[in-house]
Amino acid sequence: MRRAAAVWAGKATATASRVTRRGGGATLPGDVARWVYRPVLSELAAQVRRGTVLVTGTNGKTTTSRLVSLLLSEPGRPVLANRTGANLIYGLTAAAVAAADLRGGLDRDWAVLEVDEATLPLAVEESAPRAVLVGNLFRDQLDRYGELEKIARTIQRARTSPSGVRTRPGWRSSAGVRSWIVAPARSAA
Numbered sequence: 001m002r003r004a005a006a007v008w009a010g011k012a013t014a015t016a017s018r019v020t021r022r023g024g025g026a027t028l029p030g031d032v033a034r035w036v037y038r039p040v041l042s043e044l045a046a047q048v049r050r051g052t053v054l055v056t057g058t059n060g061k062t063t064t065s066r067l068v069s070l071l072l073s074e075p076g077r078p079v080l081a082n083r084t085g086a087n088l089i090y091g092l093t094a095a096a097v098a099a100a101d102l103r104g105g106l107d108r109d110w111a112v113l114e115v116d117e118a119t120l121p122l123a124v125e126e127s128a129p130r131a132v133l134v135g136n137l138f139r140d141q142l143d144r145y146g147e148l149e150k151i152a153r154t155i156q157r158a159r160t161s162p163s164g165v166r167t168r169p170g171w172r173s174s175a176g177v178r179s180w181i182v183a184p185a186r187s188a189a
Contacts, residue, residue: 026082029094056133079111
């Protein structure tokens with residue numbers, strides 16, 4: 001019931017944002033939906049049948065996300081994605097709310113979400129992803145996060161999230177961060 005109310009509120013906010021030309025409805029709907037019912041993203045993500053793929057890194061997130069979405073898409077079965085580039089937790093929530101029906105149901109086989117590096121730990125916790133793809137880490141984010149090593153620590157912290165995930169290391173980036181494959185505690189089809 002509360003999930004449906006959050007979805008309604010998010011969809012109404014998106015419509016109002018677009019109608020009043022005060023934005024594209026890419027993040028504020030997620031903010032409102034989370035205010036109405038904080039676990040809305042977790043509950044919507046749990047309905048994605050085959051799993052969620054998170055894509056992060058300082059460069060290449062959008063391209064990688066779109067390629068993975070294309071690879072996972074099937075005719076008549078759209079992939080949930082945050083194609084607007086809103087990659088903080090509110091943008092992820094807004095994308096899920098936009099794809100949900102008015103009863104709070106989400107009919108998707110896959111979700112592929114581009115995630116800001118600093119948001120990754122919360123995104124892992126809330127979406128219980130099937131896979132996390134970590135791209136390159138470059139020093140171009142120093143204006144936002146201070147140092148590359150801080151970004152690397154944030155990404156590593158996501159690996160140890162209490163969301164019940166198992167990890168296997170992948171390749172090591174130039175900053176010493178390993179990518180990893182994530183298997184959720186719940187069984188994935």
